[in-house]
Amino acid sequence: QALADTFIGEQIEKIKKQVGDKKVLLALSGGVDSSVVAALLIKAIGKQLVCVHVNHGLLRKGEPEQVVEVFRNQMNANLIYVDAVDRFLDKLAGIADPEQKRKIIGAEFIRVFEEEARKQEGIEFLAQGTIYPDIIESDGVKAHHNVGGLPDDMQFELVEPVRLLFKDEVRIVGKALGLPDNMVFRQPFPGPGLGVRCLGAITRDRLEAVRESDAILREEFAKNGLEGKVWQYFTAVPDFKSVGVKDGARTFAYPVIIRAVNTVDAMTATVEDVPFSLLQHITERITHEVQGVNRVLYDLTPKPAGTIEWE
Ligand code: XMP
Numbered sequence: 001q002a003l004a005d006t007f008i009g010e011q012i013e014k015i016k017k018q019v020g021d022k023k024v025l026l027a028l029s030g031g032v033d034s035s036v037v038a039a040l041l042i043k044a045i046g047k048q049l050v051c052v053h054v055n056h057g058l059l060r061k062g063e064p065e066q067v068v069e070v071f072r073n074q075m076n077a078n079l080i081y082v083d084a085v086d087r088f089l090d091k092l093a094g095i096a097d098p099e100q101k102r103k104i105i106g107a108e109f110i111r112v113f114e115e116e117a118r119k120q121e122g123i124e125f126l127a128q129g130t131i132y133p134d135i136i137e138s139d140g141v142k143a144h145h146n147v148g149g150l151p152d153d154m155q156f157e158l159v160e161p162v163r164l165l166f167k168d169e170v171r172i173v174g175k176a177l178g179l180p181d182n183m184v185f186r187q188p189f190p191g192p193g194l195g196v197r198c199l200g201a202i203t204r205d206r207l208e209a210v211r212e213s214d215a216i217l218r219e220e221f222a223k224n225g226l227e228g229k230v231w232q233y234f235t236a237v238p239d240f241k242s243v244g245v246k247d248g249a250r251t252f253a254y255p256v257i258i259r260a261v262n263t264v265d266a267m268t269a270t271v272e273d274v275p276f277s278l279l280q281h282i283t284e285r286i287t288h289e290v291q292g293v294n295r296v297l298y299d300l301t302p303k304p305a306g307t308i309e310w311e
Pocket of ligand 1: 102189191192266303306307308309311
């Protein structure tokens with residue numbers, strides 16, 4: 001805590017000195033890194049920071065609302081909330097290839113962010129939640145989702161206050177800055193979000209099934225002491241249906257796949273031994289509460305042979 005406070009104090013001075021009375025733009029996803037950067041900058045320069053939260057429709061249940069609540073309502077930040085859900089889903093309609101989906105999401109994100117940036121007067125800096133592992137692993141297997149692709153006439157000077165920190169250090173700083181635990185200690189979430197968990201071509205009904213089933217899974221893991229213990233857990237919904245039965249009538253609906261894994265570096269992973277009774281309870285809830293779903297499957301595959309995500 002003392003070390004975190006020293007770090008925060010030093011960074012606030014550094015940011016004030018670098019930025020002066022100019023404006024800074026930040027893409028605020030609500031993930032740990034961008035949230036900590038936002039909180040630091042709000043402390044240092046208040047409303048000179050312009051946060052842009054792009055809701056691309058692929059976030060988990062409750063996330064966009066939490067960003068608005070924490071940053072606009074509690075921290076009094078200058079926050080622009082962009083509802084880009086239709087835009088993203090229109091662009092993604094009919095696109096089934098995972099890497100193409102990632103490219104579209106990344107490119108559209110930059111486009112929306114750029115449009116918002118152009119509406120702002122006098123921005124000279126761009127803040128980013130770059131952390132130390134991003135710098136050393138900058139050529140990852142799957143394309144990473146940051147704001148590196150802005151056009152040439154929009155090159156800003158960068159403000160990267162957590163660039164020398166590891167993830168666990170960023171979390172400690174976030175906690176010291178007063179961010180809520182479920183924001184600071186959240187599990188990793190891919191940039192393309194639920195878009196790579198709504199398998200194949202994204203449709204609104206299956207995307208909602210992913211979001212609702214994921215919310216149930218997270219709620220049950222939290223209730224049963226698995227939150228913070230299991231490294232990453234989520235649901236995916238494939239693009240095929242199977243036959244089932246409900247209230248004596250035949251159904252033809254989607255399955256939900258549960259994934260829960262542990263890993264150190266995400267290069268290999270093992271499957272969490274979730275108690276069978278809990279899996280049964282979650283299955284019961286998902287099949288009763290999630291529209292258009294009639295089966296639940298538990299993915300037993302370690303990495304390798306599978307990857308953690310399904311796409
Ligand atoms: P895989 O599926 O490759 O996932 O075993 C390893 C870790 O990386 C995350 N992941 C991503 N993160 N953009 C991201 O920011 C992506 O496109 C992406 N794809 C996978 C995944 O959630 C897991 O933690």
